Amino acid sequence: MSVVNGCGQMDLIRKAIETAERVFAKNSYFFGDFMTYRCDSLLVRIIDQENIFLDSYPFKSENLCGMLIVDEYEKTIVYNSTLIAERRNFTIAHELGHYFLHRDKQSKFTDRSKDIDDNTLNELEMQANVFAAQLILPNSIVLHLLQNGLHYFQIKKKVQISYQALYWRLVNYLINNHGLNKSIAQQVVEEFRYFSEASMNNIVHHKMASIYSIVTRTERQKFFV
Template identity: 30%
Template sequence: MDEFYTRVSNVTKQKLYQYIKDNSTSLLDYNFRDFFHYCIQENKIQVMSHHFTNHKIEGLTIIDQDGISFSYERDNPKSKQNFTLCHELGHFILNHSGTCFTESVDNQENVLEKEANIFSAVVLMPNIVLLSKIYYSCENFQKVQTSLEVSKQALYFRLLDLLREYFPDKEGQIKEAVEEYIERNNASIHNFFHTIKEKIIAEFNQYGPSLMNQIRNRIDEKGFVSSQEIPELLYQENWANLKENIKHLKIWLVYNKGKQRAYAWDSLKLSDEQARKKAELQLLLM
C-alpha cells in the first residue's frame, strides 16, 4: 500500500479513534452516524440534499462567509449517500484548501477527491471495527455490509485496501481471501486478520478518553462528576481549561478527615449546596 493511502488513513483514524474512546462506543455496534453527527454539530455544518438530472454530481461542499454546507444526491441509494456524506466531511476534517469541492464522476483522479474517498472508507469501515466484526464476532460479509450501511463494492475494496497495508506483497492471496469471504468462506480472511490483530489493537489502544470529553459526557448525563470517577479532576491545573470549554461548569474541593474529593457540576442543574452534599456523601462512603 502506498504512503499516500497510509498517510490519509492514519490521520482519519486519529480523529475517529479518539471519538470512539471518548464516547465508549461499542465496536460491534459501531455506525458512522454518531461520529458524523458529532462533527456536524461541533462545527455547525449544514447538511442537505440536491438533485441534478444527469446524476453527475454526487456531493458538494461549500465554504463561504455564511458557513459550511454539505449536500448529496437525493436519488442515490442510501449506501452511496452515506459514502458521499463522509466524503464531504473528509474535505473539512483533512483541511483541504478551497471553498468548493465537487464529488463528480468526472474528477475521480483529483488528489483531494482521492483523499476524501479514503477518509470516507475508513470512517464507514474502521480497521478496529472490521477486526471485531469479522475476526472476533465471525460475522459474514453480508451482515457486516448491512450493519455498516455500505455497498458491497465499498466493503470489498475496503477489505482489499486494509489488508494491502499489512501485506503489500500478497495481492493475489488478498483478493482471493476477500472473494471467498463474500461467498461465506471466511477461513482465509481469518488467517490474515489473525496475523495482524495485535497491530490493529495496539494502534487503537494508543488513544484514551480525553479528560475534557470524560467530564463533559458525565456532566451532560448526570449533571455531576467527582474525582472518585475521574481521578484527574483532582489536578487543579486542569480546571481553568475545563471551565472555559464546558458551559455552566463549576469545580471545587471538599475535605473531610484528611480525605479530599474534587467535584464538578452543572450550575444550571444543581445548586452549589446540592453539589457539595453529593461530594460529602461520597467522602463518607469512602
C-alpha cells in the same frame, strides 16, 4: 487536474488514512459497543461536532453526488437526495475528507460520480476517497466485526457500506495491516464473499474463510511481540 504517482501518492494515501483514524478515535466513545456501530451514526456525530450544516437536494443530474462549501459564512455539505443509503454515506464521508484534508486549498468542492470512482486520477479526489473508505470502516471496527465472526454481507448491512466499497476496504485492510500483497488480498476477500454467500445458503460455514485465521493469527503475534 493534479496527478501524482509513486511515493507521492503513497504519502497522500497515508495522510488520508491517518487523518480518518484520528477523526474516528475522537468520536469512537460515542459507540459503547462496536457491535452497535453504523457509519451513518458516526457521520452525523462528526458533522455535529464540527458544526457543519448538512442538507440534501434532488439535483437534476444523477451524476452530481454532493458538494462542500467552507467560507467565513458557512460550513455546508449537500448531498443528492436521490442517492441510495450506501452511496449517500460514502458521498458525505468523501465531503468530510475534503473538509479535514483540503479546506485550506479551496472553499468549494463539487463532486460527481467520476470523482468518487476508485480510478480517479485527481489527487484531491483520490485522497478524499481513501479518507471516506477508512472513516466509514476504521481498522478497529474491521477487526472487531471479524473477531466476532460476522460474514461479508452482515458487515455490509451493519455498517451501511456498499458492496464494492466493502470489497476494496477489506482488500486494503489486509494489505496495510496484515502484509498481504494486492493479489493475495483480493483472493482472500473473494473467498470471504464466496463462503459468506454459501453460508447463507447453508452450503458451508463462512468461518472456513481464511480471512478469520489471518486476522486472528496476526493479532496474536502482535500481542506476544
